[in-house]
Amino acid sequence: MSDLFATQLHSTRTQLAPQACVLHGFALDVAGALLADVAAIEAFAPFRHLVTPGGHVMQVAMTNSGTYGWCSDRRGYRYDRHDPQGGEPWPAMSPAFLQLAADAAREAGFDAYVPDACLVNRYAPGTRLSLHQDRDEDDRIAPIVSVSLGLPATFLFGGFARADKAVRVPLQHGDVVVWGGEDRMRFHGVLPVKPGRHDVVGEQRINLTFRKVK
Numbered sequence: 100m101s102d103l104f105a106t107q108l109h110s111t112r113t114q115l116a117p118q119a120c121v122l123h124g125f126a127l128d129v130a131g132a133l134l135a136d137v138a139a140i141e142a143f144a145p146f147r148h149l150v151t152p153g154g155h156v157m158q159v160a161m162t163n164s165g166t167y168g169w170c171s172d173r174r175g176y177r178y179d180r181h182d183p184q185g186g187e188p189w190p191a192m193s194p195a196f197l198q199l200a201a202d203a204a205r206e207a208g209f210d211a212y213v214p215d216a217c218l219v220n221r222y223a224p225g226t227r228l229s230l231h232q233d234r235d236e237d238d239r240i241a242p243i244v245s246v247s248l249g250l251p252a253t254f255l256f257g258g259f260a261r262a263d264k265a266v267r268v269p270l271q272h273g274d275v276v277v278w279g280g281e282d283r284m285r286f287h288g289v290l291p292v293k294p295g296r297h298d299v300v301g302e303q304r305i306n307l308t309f310r311k312v313k
């Protein structure tokens with residue numbers, strides 16, 4: 100691949116809706132730093148499979164970084180300042196996390212973005228995330244900034260009702276999806292991750308979703 104082509108590829112943006120876009124390759128330069136921070140988070144607050152209020156064990160393994168962490172159990176979905184496993188505060192968001200989130204948000208048209216939560220998702224091959232809205236945050240305008248690392252995946256980006264048709268968005272290592280403002284409450288999900296091995300991340304996909312909760 101020529102350098103010119105690589106540059107064009109990395110600077111490509113796909114507009115999904117008026118206030119939603121994919122920033123292709125936007126996190127590539129900092130992927131190593133983000134992954135090192137994920138390792139530090141995981142050492143302190145391990146990935147776990149949460150139980151939904153309906154009693155299902157989630158396929159995606161999760162942990163959190165930031166002031167608030169997203170939790171689910173038989174009592175419901177909520178944000179908590181403390182990890183229910185052990186009771187400690189969630190590990191703080193790293194400078195690399197905060198910088199990337201703010202940079203991607205700005206690139207997508209959202210200035211002065213300061214997330215207070217980062218949900219870290221881990222997808223083993225075959226793992227999917229069914230269509231849902233991110234609706235446990237008080238702030239329903241500030242963007243979600245979602246960073247893909249490792250194995251590729253197909254992201255589903257839908258409308259404001261579960262039954263609305265969703266577009267299929269191929270996501271690669273280093274891609275960032277941002278949706279906020281009028282598009283903040285769109286349904287989204289991830290198709291089952293295909294088996295494979297990523298050179299750096301191995302046989303998994305890691306996703307960081309930054310949110311503003313309060």
Ligand code: SIN
Binds near residue numbers: 218220228254287288
């Ligand atoms: C999410 O909706 O929380 C995760 C989306 C993704 O893994 O790309």
Ligand code: FE2
Binds near residue numbers: 231
């Ligand atoms: Fe989500």
